[in-house]
Amino acid sequence: MSVKGRDLPEVGELVIATVTEVFDKGAYVSLDEYSDVSGYVPIGEVASTWVHNIRDYLKEGRKVVLKVIRVDKSKKYVDLSLRRVSDKEKKDKLLEWKRFNRGEKLLELLSKKAGVDLDYLKYEIAPKLVNAFGDVLGGFEEAARFGLAPIVNAGIPRDLAEFIVDLAKENIELKEVKVAAILQLTCEASDGIVRIIEALKAAKMKAESIGGVKCRIYSVGAPRYRIDISAREYKVAEEALKAAVDAALNVISSLGGSGSFKRV
Structure with missing residues (x-):
């Protein structure tokens, strides 16, 4: 069975292929994501400019990303670009x-660890993870971040979900994404620095009210202050940065000061 759950790719689809034979007028490839499906890349689909030596682009054994331009269903054969x-x-x-x-x-590690048939995991469990988290790895990443609940909610039996969580914690290294901005805050009141500190405190509190966010704010030479946000997802980091900046600007404005910011 193919990785994609289909016998053949569709026109316009991107595929991973392994180059099997190269000739002056084109190259034959096998499609890694489909069982027993081969294809051909004609010389005119190798590059947008004149090709002096096709082997500058395609060599036997090399894996390449290609786009499907024609499909012959009767022969299980495709033309590619x-x-x-x-x-x-x-x-x-x-x-x-x-x-x-x-x-x-x-999935192979899970099969060994849980004593569960690998085909069962691939054809029964994997589709549930893909449906809930985008791909199988996404399911394990979610398990590493949040534990059992999201895996069980995806329809995975609880006893197997426990093995997934354990395996995820052993094998998934969650990387943090970082975003930053420079705030410029001024206040001409006699206690202006106190008011600026209040604005910065509000920014930090607002950012860290969003789950899984770390916020660091420090001076890079008054009246400029840097906000560093780290989170496990880019979308969350961006949300927290916006919340922090908005909070600082709103507070400093309400206290008689002014502010601006720029991304870094």
Whole structure:
């Protein structure tokens, strides 16, 4: 069975392929995500400019990201393009493939640790994790962050969910994302510095009221103050930074001062 749950890819789909044979007029490949499906990259689909040597782009054994341009269902055969894949598409697809393979390894470890058949995990459990968290690795990451509840809520039997949490904590290293901004706060009142401190305290409190956020605020030369936010998800970090900046500006304004900010 294919990784995608389909026998063949669709036109326009990005695929991971391994180059099997290279000729002057094109190259044959096998599709890593589909069982027993091969394809061909014609020379005209290798690059947008004239190709002097096709092996500058495609070599036997190399894994490449390609775009499907035609599908022959009767022959289980596809025509593919290298030139139509943008740098961003390539980067995103390689990341998806890397995450898929990491998820597969974790399922193999789970099978051994829990004494559960690997096919059961791949065809019964994995789809539930993909549906709830985007991919299998996403499920393990969620387990490492939040424990049992989200895994059980995804429909995973509790006894197996406990093994997933244990395995996630042993194997998943959660990386924090960081965002920052520079605040410029001024207040000409006699106790202006006290009012600025109040604004900074409000900023820190507001940021850290968002779960899983760490906030550090420090002077980088008055009247400039840096806010460093770290969180496990970029969206959360951005939300916390905005909340901190808004709080500081609102408080300093209410206390008779003024402020501005810029991203760094």
